[in-house]
Amino acid sequence: MANPLLAVSGLSVDFSRGGKIMRAVDDVSFSLAPGEVLGLVGESGSGKTTIGRALLRLLPQTDTKWSGTMLYQGTDLAKLSRGEMRRMRSKLQMIFQDPLSSFNPRRRLEDIVAEGLVIQGVPKPEREKRVRAALNDVGFDLDAVAGRTPHQFSGGQCQRIAIARALAVEPELIVCDEPVASLDVSVQAQVINLLQDIRETRKLSLIFISHDLAVVKNVSDRVAVLYRGKTVEIGAGEALYALPAHPYTRTLLEAVPVVDASRKVVPDRNRIDVPSRNQPLSGCAFRTRCPRAADICASHEPVLRLASGGQMVACHHPHDKPISGPFAASAQGGDDADGR
Ligand SMILES: Nc1ncnc2c1ncn2[C@@H]1O[C@H](COP(=O)(O)OP(=O)(O)OP(=O)(O)O)[C@@H](O)[C@H]1O
Numbered sequence: 001m002a003n004p005l006l007a008v009s010g011l012s013v014d015f016s017r018g019g020k021i022m023r024a025v026d027d028v029s030f031s032l033a034p035g036e037v038l039g040l041v042g043e044s045g046s047g048k049t050t051i052g053r054a055l056l057r058l059l060p061q062t063d064t065k066w067s068g069t070m071l072y073q074g075t076d077l078a079k080l081s082r083g084e085m086r087r088m089r090s091k092l093q094m095i096f097q098d099p100l101s102s103f104n105p106r107r108r109l110e111d112i113v114a115e116g117l118v119i120q121g122v123p124k125p126e127r128e129k130r131v132r133a134a135l136n137d138v139g140f141d142l143d144a145v146a147g148r149t150p151h152q153f154s155g156g157q158c159q160r161i162a163i164a165r166a167l168a169v170e171p172e173l174i175v176c177d178e179p180v181a182s183l184d185v186s187v188q189a190q191v192i193n194l195l196q197d198i199r200e201t202r203k204l205s206l207i208f209i210s211h212d213l214a215v216v217k218n219v220s221d222r223v224a225v226l227y228r229g230k231t232v233e234i235g236a237g238e239a240l241y242a243l244p245a246h247p248y249t250r251t252l253l254e255a256v257p258v259v260d261a262s263r264k265v266v267p268d269r270n271r272i273d274v275p276s277r278n279q280p281l282s283g284c285a286f287r288t289r290c291p292r293a294a295d296i297c298a299s300h301e302p303v304l305r306l307a308s309g310g311q312m313v314a315c316h317h318p319h320d321k322p323i324s325g326p327f328a329a330s331a332q333g334g335d336d337a338d339g340r
């Protein structure tokens with residue numbers, strides 16, 4: 001990619017727990033163009049939040065080891081001092097699944113939204129201007145809500161306040177970590193639409209994290225699928241949804257239920273259960289769950305290579321036919337003829 005905003009290369013993160021090392025992120029590389037939205041998808045424990053936290057340098061200081069480069073407009077975030085990283089946070093922000101837990105419950109809404117600006121040393125008149133504009137972007141009038149505390153707002157409203165807090169520093173990139181996972185289905189769509197609008201008006205780049213490929217589909221230009229800390233498939237959204245090449249991507253797509261806004265949908269846990277991360281696996285980490293696994297999958301770890309849809313896939317026997325089902329809008333037919 002020519003002149004990426006962000007280029008992550010060989011990012012690995014190890015956590016030690018009770019004397020044992022657990023690799024949460026394993027040699028992950030991706031890049032992001034200015035204004036682009038990259039979806040990061042994978043089941044629980046696949047390393048999504050850890051990647052986001054590594055980018056923002058928010059990983060725990062102890063019992064954590066990480067390596068790799070994270071070039072942001074040519075500056076390696078991995079090498080910045082604490083002070084330099086603090087300044088960098090005017091360009092990079094992160095929002096989390098449960099906004100309420102990141103708010104001080106006694107603080108007034110306008111002070112919460114101004115937090116980043118105070119840290120950046122932005123003078124008071126400018127601060128108020130930016131808080132007003134950020135709140136306005138997420139549908140609040142400062143005069144109408146000033147003085148209220150977080151508990152006076154619903155979950156969806158709190159997430160909008162968290163988005164306003166991120167926007168107030170006028171960032172270029174926001175890492176959105178499961179921003180709608182804790183919200184009702186009807187509110188989820190509102191928050192996603194809001195993020196899409198803001199992305200366009202503010203010319204933002206987003207890294208959009210979700211365990212749900214359906215949520216990521218409408219938001220992302222490109223999608224990276226993670227399994228046990230590794231990228232197993234990455235490419236343009238259209239290719240990945242119409243012609244998913246990795247068996248794991250297909251498992252995730254098949255686990256997406258038909259959308260029914262009247263009920264909260266629970267995916268079939270049997271299809272997406274996570275094997276223990278403490279047990280290292282030789283060859284392909286997905287082989288214990290893969291219907292296409294062959295001898296080579298146990299002995300040789302697959303590396304990312306070009307798939308027939310134009311995306312990159314790490315698999316010895318990738319699918320090369322379109323998928324059937326709700327994501328197959330542009331597909332020509334069913335699954336591979338050999339049915340493996
Ligand atoms: N601070 C930590 N100390 C030890 N292990 C951790 C820590 N943070 C994450 N892990 C482990 O690293 C792995 C990846 O965790 P991570 O939170 O990045 O996954 P995730 O994809 O965000 O999952 P989820 O969808 O549940 O949020 C998991 O096995 C998790 O238990």
Ligand code: SF4
Nearest residue numbers: 284287290297315316
């Ligand atoms: S490499 Fe083998 S086990 Fe792994 S996903 Fe591909 S076919 Fe399945």
Ligand SMILES: [Mg+2]
Nearest residue numbers: 048049050177
């Ligand atoms: Mg997470």
